[in-house]
Amino acid sequence: MKASTNTLGPGQFVAGVATICGRELSAYFDSAIAYVYTIAFTVLANSIFMNEFFLTGNLDMTGYFDLLPLLLCFFLPAVTMRLWAEERKTRTVELLLTLPIHPLQAAVGKYLAAFGLYKLFLLGSLPIPIMLAALGEPDFGLIASGYLGLLAFGSMFLALGNFLSALSSDQIVAFVVTTVLGFVFVLSGNDQVVAVLDGLAPSLALGTLLYESISVMPHYESFVRGAIELSSVLYFALFSGLFLWANALVLEKNRA
Amino acid sequence: MAARPGSNRRFGPADPPSHRLPPDPMIQVENVSKRYGSHLAVDNVSFSIGEGEIVGFLGPNGAGKSTLLKMICTWLPPSSGKITVCGHDVVTEPLAVRRCLGYLPEHNALYDTMRVDRFLAFMGKMHGLRGGELRDRVTWAVETCALQLVVKKRVNQCSKGFRQRIGLGASLLHDPKVILLDEPTHGLDPLQVVAFRDFILGLREGRAILFSSHILNEVTSISERLLIINRSILLADTPLADLNQRAEDEGTNIERVVLDIVQTRDAVGQPA
Numbered sequence: 431m432k433a434s435t436n437t438l439g440p441g442q443f444v445a446g447v448a449t450i451c452g453r454e455l456s457a458y459f460d461s462a463i464a465y466v467y468t469i470a471f472t473v474l475a476n477s478i479f480m481n482e483f484f485l486t487g488n489l490d491m492t493g494y495f496d497l498l499p500l501l502l503c504f505f506l507p508a509v510t511m512r513l514w515a516e517e518r519k520t521r522t523v524e525l526l527l528t529l530p531i532h533p534l535q536a537a538v539g540k541y542l543a544a545f546g547l548y549k550l551f552l553l554g555s556l557p558i559p560i561m562l563a564a565l566g567e568p569d570f571g572l573i574a575s576g577y578l579g580l581l582a583f584g585s586m587f588l589a590l591g592n593f594l595s596a597l598s599s600d601q602i603v604a605f606v607v608t609t610v611l612g613f614v615f616v617l618s619g620n621d622q623v624v625a626v627l628d629g630l631a632p633s634l635a636l637g638t639l640l641y642e643s644i645s646v647m648p649h650y651e652s653f654v655r656g657a658i659e660l661s662s663v664l665y666f667a668l669f670s671g672l673f674l675w676a677n678a679l680v681l682e683k684n685r686a
Numbered sequence: 687m688a689a690r691p692g693s694n695r696r697f698g699p700a701d702p703p704s705h706r707l708p709p710d711p712m713i714q715v716e717n718v719s720k721r722y723g724s725h726l727a728v729d730n731v732s733f734s735i736g737e738g739e740i741v742g743f744l745g746p747n748g749a750g751k752s753t754l755l756k757m758i759c760t761w762l763p764p765s766s767g768k769i770t771v772c773g774h775d776v777v778t779e780p781l782a783v784r785r786c787l788g789y790l791p792e793h794n795a796l797y798d799t800m801r802v803d804r805f806l807a808f809m810g811k812m813h814g815l816r817g818g819e820l821r822d823r824v825t826w827a828v829e830t831c832a833l834q835l836v837v838k839k840r841v842n843q844c845s846k847g848f849r850q851r852i853g854l855g856a857s858l859l860h861d862p863k864v865i866l867l868d869e870p871t872h873g874l875d876p877l878q879v880v881a882f883r884d885f886i887l888g889l890r891e892g893r894a895i896l897f898s899s900h901i902l903n904e905v906t907s908i909s910e911r912l913l914i915i916n917r918s919i920l921l922a923d924t925p926l927a928d929l930n931q932r933a934e935d936e937g938t939n940i941e942r943v944v945l946d947i948v949q950t951r952d953a954v955g956q957p958a
Binding site for chain 1 (some may be wrong): 719756760761762774777779780782784785787789791793795796797798799800804808809812813814816889
């Protein structure tokens with residue numbers, strides 16, 4: 431009677447991911463989430479940058495790229511908080527995970543949908559390089575490298591938020607936990623924070639330890655400086671992969 | 687399997703499951719238990735269902751029906767025992783099980799903000815349907831479940847009855863050989879219940895259908911075989927004809943016979 435098998439070919443895996451990604455993207459746009467978040471992010475990020483731009487007059491986007499990590503610590507958890515928490519609350523998670531898919535497909539599909547919305551956020555900053563080009567000759571290589579850094583940063587944080595959303599059926603809890611952890615990853619790269627933490631326990635040098643081990647900022651800043659290092663690429667790829675894998679593991683184990 | 691103390695020997699699981707095994711069981715549940723901490727939600731249940739059978743799963747709320755269905759559909763792993771669907775183990779071959787299974791969960795949770803036709807297409811795609819085949823199956827589901835009036839509406843704009851039919855249509859899109867329906871008539875009006883009954887009877891050929899309910903009339907009007915569960919224990923696995931015969935022998939009705947089975951087990955102090 432074994433009419434079907436338990437295996438999942440690469441084509442089937444990709445098709446499942448694409449179907450879930452499409453559904454999630456349409457869910458963002460069916461509600462007001464995509465529009466509200468994109469407009470809010472674009473207005474906030476662009477206006478803060480423009481304020482600084484008029485003060486400094488530098489013909490580059492460094493100010494924009496420096497500003498975004500802290501801003502994204504709020505916006506990206508807002509994008510990911512609903513991904514699994516809502517499925518759990520409305521019990522559609524049972525519907526989804528009793529379909530013939532691997533949990534990793536569901537995790538990757540949702541992650542890609544959130545990544546798609548994030549790219550729309552970044553698209554909102556397009557007037558800035560256009561403006562810079564109109565005003566002079568900015569270093570477009572540096573700008574492109576900065577955008578790659580933002581994509582890598584977003585990839586890691588969206589995977590983290592997706593994973594943490596799977597641990598809770600409450601969107602607010604998912605949002606708060608993701609934001610706090612996001613701040614740990616970002617602020618552990620701040621010189622003042624490192625100095626304070628080192629001062630608390632000089633023998634342990636906790637601040638330096640966090641900076642060198644988990645902080646996202648040294649890796650992100652290598653992109654912003656235009657010096658993309660292999661270690662930074664690996665850092666973002668490994669953390670993104672790790673969180674997606676953990677997400678799938680939670681979906682497999684944490685059923686009720 | 688040894689008879690359990692206090693089991694109803696005439697109807698209960700005292701008979702070895704092999705005595706009742708269909709020649710090629712599509713659902714086979716062997717000594718399955720499910721434990722949540724110290725609470726035993728399903729206690730050593732065994733039965734099997736063959737092709738062409740419609741089996742009613744009867745029991746009060748909280749008896750363990752949904753937990754057992756959730757284990758059969760691969761959502762929950764059994765704490766002990768073995769379940770196979772279409773010959774595939776639910777623990778080691780979950781994808782193969784899900785491919786031959788249509789499942790309507792108890793609360794029938796659907797993606798509320800999706801349009802009905804898009805929701806059905808999404809479910810079809812998740813089962814690997816594409817192109818013309820997908821369109822044909824969605825059209826079939828819309829026509830069979832009488833969803834024409836709501837097909838362009840969002841799911842959250844549909845009445846409870848329509849939602850139930852949408853869930854049913856979605857669970858049947860891939861033409862599954864095994865169908866699990868958890869309280870499928872919940873929320874349906876009497877006319878819809880009659881239509882549902884006829885619909886399920888029409889699906890019988892080549893399939894095994896297990897549906898749960900806590901309403902005896904619903905179960906007896908569709909199925910020819912009953913599984914009666916209470917307080918996590920399978921009290922009876924019996925043809926409906928046997929229950930009717932017993933009711934006739936005792937000069938009573940089938941409701942009283944079912945109540946006797948449940949109360950006999952309650953009286954001997956089975957664990958809650």
